[in-house]
Amino acid sequence: MVADPSxxxxxxxxxxxxxxxxxxxxxxxxxxxxxxxxxxxxxxHAKPSGLEHPRLGLVVSRKVGNAVRRNRWKxxxxxxxxxxxxxxxxxxxxxxxxxxxxxxxxxxxxxxxRLADKLRQKSERRAVPPASGSGEAVPPPQTGC
RNA sequence: GGAGAGGACCGGGCGACCGCUGGUUGGCGCUUCAUCGCGUCGACGGGAGGAAAGUCCGGGCGGCACAGGGCAGGGUGGUGGGUAACUCCCACCGGCCGCGAGGCCAGGGCAAGUGCAACAGAAAGCAAACCGCCGAUGGGAACGACGGUAGCGGCUCCGCCGCCAAGGCGUUCCACAGGUAAGGGUGAAACGGUGCGGUAAGAGCGCACCAGCGGGCGGGGCGACUCGCUCGGCUAGGUAAACCCCACCCGACGCAAGGCCAAACAGGGGGCAUGAGUCGGCCCGACUCGCUAUCGACCCCCGGGUAGGCUGCUCGAGGCGGCGGGCAACCGCCGCCCUAGAGGAAUGGUCGCCGCCACGCUGGCAACAGCGCGGCACAAAACCCGGCUUACAGGUCCUCUCCGGCU
RNA sequence: UGGGGAUUGGUGUAAUCGGUAGCACGACGGAUUCUGAUUCCGUUAGUCGGGGUUCAAGUCCCUGAUCCCCAG
Numbered sequence: 329m330v331a332d333p334s335x336x337x338x339x340x341x342x343x344x345x346x347x348x349x350x351x352x353x354x355x356x357x358x359x360x361x362x363x364x365x366x367x368x369x370x371x372x373h374a375k376p377s378g379l380e381h382p383r384l385g386l387v388v389s390r391k392v393g394n395a396v397r398r399n400r401w402k403x404x405x406x407x408x409x410x411x412x413x414x415x416x417x418x419x420x421x422x423x424x425x426x427x428x429x430x431x432x433x434x435x436x437x438x439x440x441x442r443l444a445d446k447l448r449q450k451s452e453r454r455a456v457p458p459a460s461g462s463g464e465a466v467p468p469p470q471t472g473c
Numbered sequence: 474g475g476a477g478a479g480g481a482c483c484g485g486g487c488g489a490c491c492g493c494u495g496g497u498u499g500g501c502g503c504u505u506c507a508u509c510g511c512g513u514c515g516a517c518g519g520g521a522g523g524a525a526a527g528u529c530c531g532g533g534c535g536g537c538a539c540a541g542g543g544c545a546g547g548g549u550g551g552u553g554g555g556u557a558a559c560u561c562c563c564a565c566c567g568g569c570c571g572c573g574a575g576g577c578c579a580g581g582g583c584a585a586g587u588g589c590a591a592c593a594g595a596a597a598g599c600a601a602a603c604c605g606c607c608g609a610u611g612g613g614a615a616c617g618a619c620g621g622u623a624g625c626g627g628c629u630c631c632g633c634c635g636c637c638a639a640g641g642c643g644u645u646c647c648a649c650a651g652g653u654a655a656g657g658g659u660g661a662a663a664c665g666g667u668g669c670g671g672u673a674a675g676a677g678c679g680c681a682c683c684a685g686c687g688g689g690c691g692g693g694g695c696g697a698c699u700c701g702c703u704c705g706g707c708u709a710g711g712u713a714a715a716c717c718c719c720a721c722c723c724g725a726c727g728c729a730a731g732g733c734c735a736a737a738c739a740g741g742g743g744g745c746a747u748g749a750g751u752c753g754g755c756c757c758g759a760c761u762c763g764c765u766a767u768c769g770a771c772c773c774c775c776g777g778g779u780a781g782g783c784u785g786c787u788c789g790a791g792g793c794g795g796c797g798g799g800c801a802a803c804c805g806c807c808g809c810c811c812u813a814g815a816g817g818a819a820u821g822g823u824c825g826c827c828g829c830c831a832c833g834c835u836g837g838c839a840a841c842a843g844c845g846c847g848g849c850a851c852a853a854a855a856c857c858c859g860g861c862u863u864a865c866a867g868g869u870c871c872u873c874u875c876c877g878g879c880u
Numbered sequence: 881u882g883g884g885g886a887u888u889g890g891u892g893u894a895a896u897c898g899g900u901a902g903c904a905c906g907a908c909g910g911a912u913u914c915u916g917a918u919u920c921c922g923u924u925a926g927u928c929g930g931g932g933u934u935c936a937a938g939u940c941c942c943u944g945a946u947c948c949c950c951a952g
């Protein structure tokens with residue numbers, strides 16, 4: 329099993345609607361500030377969610393396959409997110425499948441946790457060096473000219 | 474037993490743990506006078522298909538438009554039924570294919586008009602005539618008999634001899650006019666087929682039979698149509714899924730339709746004298762009435778309306794069973810049942826056992842048995858129905874046809 | 881959800897009213913050249929699939945496939 333069988337200390341794998349990206353505005357905000365990471369299975373675009381927990385967004389285009397295949401991908405992504413959400417950083421994660429073939433749950437879960445970990449490191453590197461602390465898209469106040 | 478035709482149906486099963494979602498229901502929190510509502514944690518029992526698909530037709534439903542009718546545009550096309558409706562379904566008619574069970578196709582009109590037919594061919598649509606056949610009739614040429622006649626000339630002038638027509642007739646030749654469409658060849662297609670007569674040669678020119686067309690009469694059928702008899706003229710080609718004519722049907726748009734609530738920002742009107750009223754479609758303006766208070770902002774109210782939310786949203790031309798009518802499609806009556814309602818979009822994830830299929834290994838003469846490994850289709854509601862079309866691993870059942878074997 | 885368009889050799893594209901599917905580049909072979917390039921000659925290979933109408937279909941009709949675009 330991927331998730332530890334006794335992982336019911338905080339959340340035992342629930343997946344409420346609050347853990348999902350549902351609106352176009354939320355997707356647009358993520359893409360505007362995104363950090364990206366990808367491997368052979370997935371591409372993830374992410375930004376800090378500003379909440380206590382991560383949130384999942386799904387983008388599965390028609391190029392992946394027909395409706396049955398797209399639904400299969402989305403269900404696997406939700407399952408992988410649900411079973412591993414206690415290990416994920418508190419970010420909005422927009423997941424995009426990269427291949428047509430249907431993967432196994434293990435592949436998706438491994439890819440998701442590994443990429444989320446990389447995104448957490450990237451996010452921390454971006455937040456720390458300027459030390460301005462505002463964290464938004466404030467341009468650095470150095471005098472360029 | 475083999476080969477095939479038509480139709481109906483199923484399209485994995487059981488279980489464990491963890492999730493999602495609509496319903497009912499319980500606890501807690503927020504809110505409220507309260508209900509309601511929101512959040513959260515439980516319980517119970519629901520939760521994709523035969524095609525849910527493609528979106529090719531038809532309807533319901535919705536607001537909008539609309540007197541009637543016509544034009545334009547689009548669709549349909551054997552007949553009779555079914556249906557809310559259809560390009561669908563059923564039955565029958567006709568044509569083609571198949572030994573057969575059966576399958577496929579489609580209206581009428583190119584004997585209203587316009588158009589098209591490459592190449593080949595003499596000629597492609599109304600008749601003409603390339604090779605050919607004939608040349609009867611007309612024309613030309615040669616020969617023959619009439620006839621060595623008429624006529625002319627000579628002489629020995631009864632007469633005889635020499636030269637020698639015209640004309641029509643007959644035979645042969647020419648193929649000029651003309652006749653012909655049988656044969657040749659081209660083509661997808663060339664103005665019926667076979668035989669006999671007929672002719673100069675031929676031809677429906679005549680006749681017999683056959684094919685086809687039209688009319689009449691009679692039988693059958695609601696009808697498409699069909700059967701029989703008879704008469705006629707002997708034929709009037711193909712293509713309308715070419716333009717078109719004829720008959721019938723269609724208002725266009727679509728649940729992101731439509732309805733309700735409604736934040737923030739901006740803006741409109743008012744509270745507030747730059748007011749109210751009249752003229753006027755509106756602004757400006759004019760007139761009448763009212764009023765004499767510094768201006769502006771904050772603030773408050775009203776309506777439109779965006780984000781967003783709710784609704785439309787699932788009880789329906791509904792399903793199952795029985796009886797009755799009908800060849801059938803289908804219809805009527807009675808009884809029972811409620812069976813998905815999502816919205817960045819749920820209906821799932823993982824595992825175990827069973828089932829089916831293929832492969833490998835072992836045992837066995839074989840049927841088969843055991844083990845291992847892999848696979849189990851197509852395709853997912855998006856307002857709802859009726860059809861059509863297309864995709865589909867594997868499997869079940871029914872009816873029928875042909876061939877072979879045995880009894 | 882609704883609407884529109886496209887599909888022709890390996891690639892990009894023509895084909896009037898239905899009548900021999902052309903052109904360019906490419907590939908291959910040959911000639912010219914000492915060799916290569918250029919040039920010349922020749923070859924290769926095609927109407928998205930399946931049915932239908934027609935004597936004949938890239939074209940007309942039906943049905944499917946793939947791709948692109950537009951509106952809300």
